[in-house]
Amino acid sequence: MAPIVKVANLDKYFGRLHVLKKINLEVKPMEVVCIIGRSGSGKSTLLRCINFLEEPSAGTIEVDKLIVEAGGKGREHRQLVHDVRLKTGMVFQEFNLFPHMSVLENVTEGPVTVKKMDRSKANEIAEMNLDRVGMLFKKDEYPMRLSGGQKQRIAIARALAMEPKVMLFDEPTSALDPELIGEVLNVMKKVAQEGMTMLVVTHEMGFAREVADRVVVMAEGEIIEDNTPEEIFKSPKDPRTKALIDRYRSGGVE
Amino acid sequence: MNLFTKQEDSASKSQAELLYQAQRRKEQLFRTNVGLSWGVLLLILVFLFSGNSLTIANFTFNTIKLDQQFIKDNMFFIAGGLWETIKISILSIAFATGLALLAALGRLSNNPPIYALSTFYVSLIRGTPLYLQIFFFFLALPQLGIVLSGTLAGVVALGLNYGAYMSEIFRAGIASVGKGQREAALAIGMTPGQTMQRIVIPQAMRFAIPPMGNEFIAMTKDSALVSATGFVHELMWRSTKVGRAQFRNLEALIMAAIFYWIMTLILTYAQSWLESRLAKGDR
Numbered sequence: 034m035a036p037i038v039k040v041a042n043l044d045k046y047f048g049r050l051h052v053l054k055k056i057n058l059e060v061k062p063m064e065v066v067c068i069i070g071r072s073g074s075g076k077s078t079l080l081r082c083i084n085f086l087e088e089p090s091a092g093t094i095e096v097d098k099l100i101v102e103a104g105g106k107g108r109e110h111r112q113l114v115h116d117v118r119l120k121t122g123m124v125f126q127e128f129n130l131f132p133h134m135s136v137l138e139n140v141t142e143g144p145v146t147v148k149k150m151d152r153s154k155a156n157e158i159a160e161m162n163l164d165r166v167g168m169l170f171k172k173d174e175y176p177m178r179l180s181g182g183q184k185q186r187i188a189i190a191r192a193l194a195m196e197p198k199v200m201l202f203d204e205p206t207s208a209l210d211p212e213l214i215g216e217v218l219n220v221m222k223k224v225a226q227e228g229m230t231m232l233v234v235t236h237e238m239g240f241a242r243e244v245a246d247r248v249v250v251m252a253e254g255e256i257i258e259d260n261t262p263e264e265i266f267k268s269p270k271d272p273r274t275k276a277l278i279d280r281y282r283s284g285g286v287e
Numbered sequence: 288m289n290l291f292t293k294q295e296d297s298a299s300k301s302q303a304e305l306l307y308q309a310q311r312r313k314e315q316l317f318r319t320n321v322g323l324s325w326g327v328l329l330l331i332l333v334f335l336f337s338g339n340s341l342t343i344a345n346f347t348f349n350t351i352k353l354d355q356q357f358i359k360d361n362m363f364f365i366a367g368g369l370w371e372t373i374k375i376s377i378l379s380i381a382f383a384t385g386l387a388l389l390a391a392l393g394r395l396s397n398n399p400p401i402y403a404l405s406t407f408y409v410s411l412i413r414g415t416p417l418y419l420q421i422f423f424f425f426l427a428l429p430q431l432g433i434v435l436s437g438t439l440a441g442v443v444a445l446g447l448n449y450g451a452y453m454s455e456i457f458r459a460g461i462a463s464v465g466k467g468q469r470e471a472a473l474a475i476g477m478t479p480g481q482t483m484q485r486i487v488i489p490q491a492m493r494f495a496i497p498p499m500g501n502e503f504i505a506m507t508k509d510s511a512l513v514s515a516t517g518f519v520h521e522l523m524w525r526s527t528k529v530g531r532a533q534f535r536n537l538e539a540l541i542m543a544a545i546f547y548w549i550m551t552l553i554l555t556y557a558q559s560w561l562e563s564r565l566a567k568g569d570r
């Protein structure tokens with residue numbers, strides 16, 4: 034099957050810092066790919082280059098047949114970036130719900146403002162997606178009154194309501210108290226089982242092992258290993274992968 | 288509740304609770320005493336202008352005698368300026384708010400001419416006196432064939448002036464909205480304009496409302512400067528007019544001062560009410 038996400042020869046510099054080095058990555062439709070790696074290895078930057086929250090320095094990003102070259106300028110490029118963002122949903126470590134809007138408004142904001150959907154249709158879609166993440170009962174609440182786990186589930190619903198082709202998760206459970214991690218992982222697992230294509234940066238090895246089709250290991254701006262979870266966890270090829278997995282085994286999460 | 292359980296209750300009260308209560312009583316006592324002292328100060332002030340004399344032993348204090356008849360006669364004339372003062376303040380603050388928002392956005396722009404325009408405006412206005420600006424719009428512009436009424440000149444000058452100062456408030460408000468908010472909006476496909484309008488500005492506004500209240504209060508007082516044009520019949524103009532005409536400036540200015548004071552007291556109260564509402568709100 035043709036890949037739905039294709040990152041080719043991606044380079045990213047922050048000033049003089051070379052953060053991503055000739056990254057190549059393909060994700061097939063309905064595939065769940067977990068990205069693991071030490072902090073600072075470039076996982077977030079890779080994810081953020083895919084939806085252009087960071088402008089890549091060089092290379093090509095392809096999402097669902099839209100091809101965007103790095104370094105593009107002008108209207109055409111901006112339109113392409115916009116279209117790529119419509120095809121990708123993103124979930125952040127810090128949730129980033131809109132505090133001045135109710136839960137329902139958070140989820141309808143995209144459909145109404147971006148897709149110009151009429152309010153009743155948007156409400157219908159929002160309620161469906163809130164139900165999907167088990168948060169419909171809080172639809173009239175404001176984010177500040179919710180737990181971190183609840184906020185993150187709503188953030189997932191907000192992204193899903195735009196009906197993206199690919200979901201990007203950047204350490205979605207890293208800001209959560211341990212007892213709240215499970216509810217978010219369960220929602221993500223459910224979304225994966227429903228056939229969503231997902232790229233997940235995570236430290237949750239249990240999730241990677243159970244849900245991922247592939248695990249990609251990053252170190253110092255490069256992909257050092259890309260394999261099935263079985264292979265990665267049972268017989269890691271790169272010593273850095275082995276060190277990383279050992280650290281998780283011994284309970285040390287950075 | 289009978290006496291017995293009450294005693295038990297107080298016996299079982301923790302030390303922290305007792306200390307807290309003592310602290311509360313102290314604070315309450317302080318507030319009560321401040322309130323009483325305010326009352327006394329007010330009474331002294333009123334007495335000073337009551338025209339009575341007070342004799343203690345051999346000393347006689349003569350207080351200032353105000354012309355009661357003048358006060359009665361001109362009360363309504365001066366009070367008639369209240370509406371004009373309020374009107375000018377509201378129009379100016381509205382104009383200033385719009386300008387301040389534009390200037391703040393310009394200040395955050397990557398476009399050199401827009402950035403320059405915004406900083407140029409703020410620098411020019413902050414670098415010259417408000418009094419001069421009012422005269423500029425009223426007296427200097429007619430030389431170029433642009434004649435503004437006193438009220439319009441005042442509103443334009445006050446609006447431009449306060450807009451420059453308030454742009455800093457909005458800039459800080461916009462800066463207070465986290466980067467994550469912008470990114471979340473962009474990630475669902477919002478344009479930078481939509482992100483600003485729907486996500487950043489509403490949150491910045493909430494941040495900006497308390498300091499804007501201060502500006503509005505300051506403006507109601509600065510609106511008195513507009514009287515200098517001689518064509519805006521607000522509080523200050525009215526009180527100086529009758530004061531000068533009948534050489535009763537003392538009475539006239541005291542009356543205007545009382546009106547300004549009451550106005551700012553009401554506004555200050557309204558502001559703290561609004562602030563406490565915002566603090567309780569869904570932040």
Ligand SMILES: Nc1ncnc2c1ncn2[C@@H]1O[C@H](COP(=O)(O)OP(=O)(O)O)[C@@H](O)[C@H]1O
Pocket residue numbers: 047050052070071072073074075076077078079
């Ligand atoms: N906006 C930025 N400006 C400068 N350096 C950055 C920026 N974002 C990330 N970096 C640097 O890029 C490297 C990779 O960061 P990141 O992608 O966040 O790593 P990870 O998500 O794997 O922890 C780090 O060295 C980090 O300090």
Ligand SMILES: [Mg+2]
Pocket residue numbers: 076077078204
């Ligand atoms: Mg990261």
